[in-house]
Amino acid sequence: xxxxxxxxxxxxxxxxxxxxxxxxxxxxxxxxxxxxxxxxxxxxxxxxxxxxxxxxxxxxxxxxxxxxxxxxxxxxxxxxxxxxxxxxxxxxxxxxxxxxxxxxxxxxxxxxxxxxxxxxxxxxxxxxxxxxxxxxxxxxxxxxxxxxxxxxxxxxxxxxxxxxxxxxxxxxxxxxxxxxxxxxxxxxxxxxxxxxxxxxxxxxxxx
Amino acid sequence: xxxxxxxxxxxxxxxxxxxxxxxxxxxxxxxxxxxxxxxxxxxxxxxxxxxxxxxxxxxxxxxxxxxxxxxxxxxxxxxxxxxxxxxxxxxxxxxxxxxxxxxxxxxxxxxxxxxxxxxxxxxxxxxxxxxxxxxxxxxxxxxxxxxxxxxxxxxxxxxxxxxxxxxxxxxxxxxxxxxxxxxxxxxxxxxxxxxxxxxxxxxxxxx
DNA sequence: ATTCAATTTAACCATTTGGTTAACTACAAA
DNA sequence: TTTGTAGTTAACCAAATGGTTAAATTGAAT
Numbered sequence: 001x002x003x004x005x006x007x008x009x010x011x012x013x014x015x016x017x018x019x020x021x022x023x024x025x026x027x028x029x030x031x032x033x034x035x036x037x038x039x040x041x042x043x044x045x046x047x048x049x050x051x052x053x054x055x056x057x058x059x060x061x062x063x064x065x066x067x068x069x070x071x072x073x074x075x076x077x078x079x080x081x082x083x084x085x086x087x088x089x090x091x092x093x094x095x096x097x098x099x100x101x102x103x104x105x106x107x108x109x110x111x112x113x114x115x116x117x118x119x120x121x122x123x124x125x126x127x128x129x130x131x132x133x134x135x136x137x138x139x140x141x142x143x144x145x146x147x148x149x150x151x152x153x154x155x156x157x158x159x160x161x162x163x164x165x166x167x168x169x170x171x172x173x174x175x176x177x178x179x180x181x182x183x184x185x186x187x188x189x190x191x192x193x194x195x196x197x198x199x200x201x202x203x204x205x206x207x
Numbered sequence: 208x209x210x211x212x213x214x215x216x217x218x219x220x221x222x223x224x225x226x227x228x229x230x231x232x233x234x235x236x237x238x239x240x241x242x243x244x245x246x247x248x249x250x251x252x253x254x255x256x257x258x259x260x261x262x263x264x265x266x267x268x269x270x271x272x273x274x275x276x277x278x279x280x281x282x283x284x285x286x287x288x289x290x291x292x293x294x295x296x297x298x299x300x301x302x303x304x305x306x307x308x309x310x311x312x313x314x315x316x317x318x319x320x321x322x323x324x325x326x327x328x329x330x331x332x333x334x335x336x337x338x339x340x341x342x343x344x345x346x347x348x349x350x351x352x353x354x355x356x357x358x359x360x361x362x363x364x365x366x367x368x369x370x371x372x373x374x375x376x377x378x379x380x381x382x383x384x385x386x387x388x389x390x391x392x393x394x395x396x397x398x399x400x401x402x403x404x405x406x407x408x409x410x411x412x413x414x
Numbered sequence: 415a416t417t418c419a420a421t422t423t424a425a426c427c428a429t430t431t432g433g434t435t436a437a438c439t440a441c442a443a444a
Numbered sequence: 445t446t447t448g449t450a451g452t453t454a455a456c457c458a459a460a461t462g463g464t465t466a467a468a469t470t471g472a473a474t
Contacts, residue, residue, distance in 0.1 A: 035460090
């Protein structure tokens with residue numbers, strides 16, 4: 001006797017969110033198709049509207065989740081037990097591993113921010129508050145301020161993040177231009193990139 | 208007597224292309240609306256199909272133009288009269304000025320490449336050929352190879368380009384996070400960024 | 415077994431959107 | 445003046461798409 005498939009293990013609501021995540025990440029709010037989400041989730045289109053009122057609302061839910069994960073990898077920056085150098089090096093490792101897993105997330109968030117910066121601001125603050133985290137701790141900590149006193153902190157953050165994020169955004173371009181296999185690219189975008197960013201940070205901060 | 212407006216100064220075809228450029232850059236192939244393009248160009252929607260067969264075709268034309276401009280700023284890399292350092296510094300200046308003017312172009316190209324890498328490859332090579340340019344001259348020149356012998360050339364290019372391109376892609380994010388006025392951001396993304404990238408190049412290449 | 419609410423579906427609907435058609439206009443050549 | 449061609453338009457059309465509805469199904473509580 002086969003055990004009857006007593007409902008799904010994962011509730012429909014979850015499946016929808018998962019399918020929506022893929023679709024929205026790849027195609028954005030405009031490009032995403034409700035039918036495609038329903039198909040991926042293996043359910044009827046009307047169910048989308050049953051669980052999530054509208055396309056915009058579903059998108060919001062996906063966006064919130066992405067934003068949460070986006071900030072999650074910053075936790076290590078607050079681990080007081082580690083030295084500044086270790087913290088920032090771990091942050092780089094986590095960030096690049098994270099981007100390998102979710103290469104679309106940064107662009108997804110950027111696009112959303114450019115559409116409605118106010119909404120993003122709200123969501124950003126509420127996410128920070130609810131998890132008790134400081135976002136740009138690098139800018140705020142006294143001992144760090146001392147360490148990097150003679151460099152432009154904002155520019156430093158922008159440079160470091162650029163080096164981490166951009167390769168994943170532009171990976172189709174680089175794969176094409178450099179004629180790279182998936183394996184080659186993985187080596188570049190993980191091993192080599194981590195080394196390069198750490199090197200940059202080391203030299204810039206003199207640590 | 209008012210001189211009769213003997214046809215438009217700019218032909219309709221041009222106006223369409225200009226309007227299409229704006230629309231496609233901002234919203235991509237999916238998000239762009241033919242009606243919106245027609246409105247911006249101040250003409251009837253049917254004219255779009257009269258001059259450019261279909262949406263895809265119009266998009267292609269815009270894309271080709273963007274690709275051309277995208278490669279244009281690399282000309283300076285081939286000026287044999289300049290030292291390597293001057294060439295690469297000028298390239299940085301040109302690139303960042305260019306990005307200030309067309310902040311959407313890099314993302315636009317990346318998105319298009321990810322949809323159809325083969326098409327991009329073709330267009331890339333034909334653009335290079337028709338203008339007799341080498342794209343990644345940095346990788347090919349003997350004396351440069353010598354200069355940067357002990358660093359990973361691909362990684363270097365990726366790092367440098369990341370530092371240049373990403374801030375413009377992520378500008379909505381940074382403006383929001385750092386609470387910057389348009390003026391503040393311009394200073395960061397032009398003056399300070401140029402300095403930072405040059406600094407990075409100088410230290411990395413030991414020049 | 416009945417009830418009742420939560421879940422799911424097929425069939426629609428209204429709007430948007432890319433694209434077409436047939437007619438009209440301007441203007442240069444014959 | 446007539447004719448022919450390029451340019452332009454309003455009015456449509458078919459498909460796609462987000463969204464709605466009313467009916468069916470399920471499953472737990474009574």
